[in-house]
Amino acid sequence: MAKFEVLTATAFNQASLFVDNLQSVTNVRFEGLVGTEGSPLIGEYTETYTTLSFDVGDLTYSYTGSWELVANRLVLVGTASASGTYNSITVESNGQEIASYNGQNFAVDFGTSGEIPLLDLTGDLLGLLLALDSGGSGAYANLNTDVTPALPDIAFSGNDTLTGGIGVDTLEGGTGNDLINGGAGNDVMRGGLGNDVYVVAAAGDDTIENAGQGTDTVRSYINWTLGDNVERLELNGGSNLNGTGNALNNTLVGNSGENYLFGLDGNDYIAGGAGYDRLVGGNGDDWLVGGTGNDWMTGGAGSDKFLFNTALASNVDMISAFVSGEDKIHLENAIFAGLTATGQLSAGAFRAGTAALDADDRVIYNAANGSISYDSDGAGGGGAIHFATVSAGLSLTPDDFLVV
Structure with missing residues (x-):
């Protein structure tokens, strides 16, 4: 299970956590030295670091875990290698953290470079990665999207929690039952396989699901119409909101405000909640449940069912047609x-x-x-x-x- 969060107003695409080509970045460095072992002049010398960092434009990426750099002396020349694991990524802009990932543990092997002059092995190993030339793109691919399956698919293969900021973000859940909260901006959210939950609060939010990818839910704080291949809508908060279904068999659930809920096509289940609600089944054989308010309900076409399951008091529902x-x-x-x-x-x-x-x-x-x-x-x-x-x-x- 992974957790991803956008922390600022800076627009961020979740997939860019995994840089497309590590060889094109600048200022690659290992940071957080935690231990050394051996000698660079005699035998094997190892340095262990907590973080691999590099820059892409004005962004700084830090991959935190355990990184091991090893140098072996071979008479006048030697070999050097770098490998490690990470399960945490942070992205900073001008010293401010804008996005973070915590989740799956990834193993990375940058390969071994041979025939390195002895002089290069006697200095600090911070520049070691820049000398690695035999690993090639295959080794670097452990950090980017060129591997199969792509790293974003691996990183978000569980039941993940993804949270956007107030900018325009792109969030993708992958496989698993994911919770995707776009935040305040107009965000693009893809749940992928699994029973996903989207939280929307901006009219420009876009929830994207393909057919057959699970039973998905939108929790909305605004008026909302379900997009294709999303089955359930829950209105949140206390505002008076409207909710509309799609061609599927939908479940529409109101909040404590006054709601207008319209099922459209399909055999829908429509529940009003606490306010004075208007429930419209549309086409199909629908269930309509008024709740605790004085509600107005009509089934539309089809054989419809009107359920009364709340305590009787002053709540009187009108069933039209x-x-x-x-x-x-x-x-x-x-x-x-x-x-x-x-x-x-x-x-x-x-x-x-x-x-x-x-x-x-x-x-x-x-x-x-x-x-x-x-x-x-x-x-x-x-x-x-x-x-x-x-x-x-x-x-x-x-x-x-x-x-x-």
């Missing part, structure tokens, strides 16, 4: 406690009229005004609670209700 015999009203028996048996509402528990007539009557539809009420004792002693309204004059039957 309910079609008897095609749509269903689902009643959660933990809330409608008098309906103990799950399944189709029994004929004895349904009453078309203004009030219960006997102890068995629980669900009462008043065709004169379209109200649907629940009577907890069937005798009116506890007071029938109005919880939904459909069109007046419908010919509702017990078959229009299901206890779940």
